[in-house]
Amino acid sequence: MSRLVALGAVAALALSACASNTDSSSSSSGSKELIISTDLPLQGSSATQSGDTNKLIQLYLDQIGGKVGDYTVKLKTYDNSTAAKGAWDDAACAKNATDHVADAAEVAVMGTFNSGCAKIEVPTLNQDSTGPLLMVSHAATNPGLTKEWETGEPAKYYPTGNRNFARVVTTDDYQGNAAAAYAKGDLQVTKCYVLNDNQTYGLGVAKAFATAAAKEGIEVVGEAAWDAKQPNYTALFQTVKASGADCVYLGGIYDNNGGQLIKDKVAVLGDNAGVKLMAPDGFTGYADLLALPESEGMYLSFAGLTTDQLTAAGGPAAKLIDAFTQKYGQAPSGSYPLYGVAATQVILAAIEKSDGTRKGVNDAIFSGEGVTIPAADSVTGKEIKIDPKTGDTDARDVTIELVTGGKETFAKAQSVEG
Template sequence: MKQPIRVAAVVVLGAVALAACGGGSSSGSAGGDSKALVIGTDLPLQGASADASSSTNNAIQLYLDQVGGKAGAYSVTLKAYDDSTAAKGQWDDATCAKNAQDHVANTAEVAVMGTYNSGCAKIIAPVLNQDPSGPMLMVSHANTNPGLTKTWDPGEPQKYFPSGQRNYARVITTDDYQGAAAATFAAEKLGAKSIYILNDNQTYGQGVAKSVEDKAKAIGLTVIANEPWDSKQQSYTALFNKIKAAKPDMIYLAGIYDNNGGQLVKDKVAVLGDNATLPMMAPDGFTGYPELQKLPQAEGLYLSFTGLTVDQLKAGGGAAAKLLDDYKAKYGKDLTSSFALYGVAATQVILAAIEKSDGTRKSVNDAVFTGEGITIPADKSLTGKEIKIDPATGDVTSKDVSILQMKGGAETFLQAQAVS
């Protein structure tokens, strides 16, 4: 775990370079201002997710500027880590591992906001958990794989917390709820009797696919198959011709758009017809991608999102709507990724923990996982409702799943889907 791994790109925001080099220490080392702390963000800044990730960093920086860069008695700056590579065009295992070591090595850093991808979180979380001056807190705005906080695959979630103390939390709900909501929507609203599931063979995609399959079987929806797609294929026409012979009522894409999702969507329409002819649905790993929104073949695609969307939050007014207006005023465009607002919400949790702490990593983490934990009241929350982190698990107590549909090149809210 201490061996050197190839260097990941690191992006510095604002004055954080000074904080990282000469700023405060979270572990009591000499030198610097002990009240100057750093929050790291760990996101894929290259590839298809780059737009959503940059928007998330910008939204967090805007919010931090608005609160004066303060959390109680502490001044706080951001340091943005890139967990992707240009060659891969998405998150990368080795880069996530290198970032984990860099988070721990930066003594001014007391918490990490991220990651975007659940597979990357499973690499970083146990390294932060074993930090001798910690554990070091990690709060995600986008990880939905259940195993990070609850029993799912063998050894989960205990293997992510080798110290015996939890240090991972999130502000969105999980794929056991998202998958169940998708299967329920397919059966009740679309009238589907059978479903063909494709997954991208990554942690997130496999988890969503399992959840859809389990719920589908429980409610009498026939699962014809649950099989992986190869993200390196240039064409999926043979795959969809095979699916065509099975005559499903619906196609479900479990995974992230980064894994050649655009080609998958194009070839589905070419072989099986548009999404009005044969419905297709995908999880929130396909939301917030301008490239997908511009695809004519994406018209009518159903999507789910593990929270409330930008449109819902803007219509609801309050703190979220204000930040959305301020973001547009500053950057000249609307915030298109709903995950970006949840990134600010995750930062709110971290700032509240810092305010309750004595400035050390351990005390920041303890603020979330001991006593009553962290609660952000509804009138201040960027999720439009109270954010309450369960100190026993790190999960947020609210369980929201929204159903969207691509209409006119935009993700349009259809309904809130009950989860069970």
């Protein structure tokens, strides 16, 4: 534990000093150089938020001198999206997984952003003969990655029987509970129509919301998938209108033609002050969404606390975001970049506890007491504790946001009970 506190002290000092960039290749001779990577969608609607995540992580590494314990750490970035798809891609994720394993200097992966991509990559990383190779996500929230959800989950992602996936945000079952409670208690909706994008994340979060909504006394009057390739969704929303729903929940990611979906919802059902429109964190952090007049009055849930909430208390989060703003002229897009740094802090703590091997880094998370980042050092302002049995965090914060004036604004924060 003393070594983790030392890591936090170094990071805090570096953040306070707002040091200039440091080239980690100039570290003292004899230290072992390790690579940590990010695996994010760098094309399409997610590009800005993912790019800012990479920039913020690099800034953090620069500020701690690219060093942790006896190791020099460098960052390598991977793109799991394609220009043609404009979002994460199955084949790109599969290739990245093999490329991670092939780079012998790489000891951990920060990512992925999308749960479906994580489910493709984790089994490959798990079977690495020198590992397993650790992945710590800032955004992959599907419950099945760490606990029983769909058939065979989570065991099928860990063929060796050893866990190698962790995350610093809560899961979609808790996000669904929080969104449903807000819909009932604050918005006083009575009938909800639940849509999903037919992908892993979307199916999971839609299921979680529908289950929780029914328990809250909200009638789920219909469930359907939207096809991201369709030019419009007028017929779909005519069906929703006929159901008498006073709420529509979009379970999925904005990348899957979410803009057209929002436009057609308003065109058929009216603005969001009437029939409420809700969506999960797969719709947060998108400048294109915020630019849509039809998104005004839309409610979003986020599996964590927003950057504004995290920086309001000062400390490491505020200092890091201020340094980013000074360097790039504006704050990072969305709230996931800061959680990307939180995931990186977990990886660095694991490296410091390890012998510098893939197996050693992974074992630091999934054996003994695991890894804990003290609240005073964490960029979330809260203690980050990873359960060594599951890889989940014990923080279950969920934020509800309201889109107004072209911005995501704070509506309510909830800490969901287990």
